[in-house]
Amino acid sequence: MDTHGNHQIPSAATYVGVFLALMVLTAITVGAAMVDMGVLNTPIALAIAGTKATIVMYFFMELRHAPPLTRMAAIAGIAFLAILLILVFGDYFGRGLLARPPAW
Missing domain, CATH: 1.20.5 (Single alpha-helices involved in coiled-coils or other helix-helix interfaces)
Incomplete structure (x- = not known):
């Protein structure tokens, strides 16, 4: 079939x-x-x-001919990657804003 x-x-x-x-x-x-x-x-x-x-x-x-569910899965993957990158870069750039504890 x-x-x-x-x-x-x-x-x-x-x-x-x-x-x-x-x-x-x-x-x-x-x-x-x-x-x-x-x-x-x-x-x-x-x-x-x-x-x-x-x-x-x-x-x-072939996403232009893909069914809507396949397109949604591709968009969801991109969205989760964007969320991950936002969280990682937020942590990376926010590191210098916190007070560092004194060295021993």
């Missing part, structure tokens, strides 16, 4: 377009790394990386 009867094969033009988009975003990443923007370098690099990851998930992981 074929349960994957609605599988659509992307055209070569789709793959070429995705490849070009990823290459342009990679060039933007390299260009952004060459320019000193102070504390904005990391958020800009992360935003570009997130955009590239979204393109890969949408096209190569």
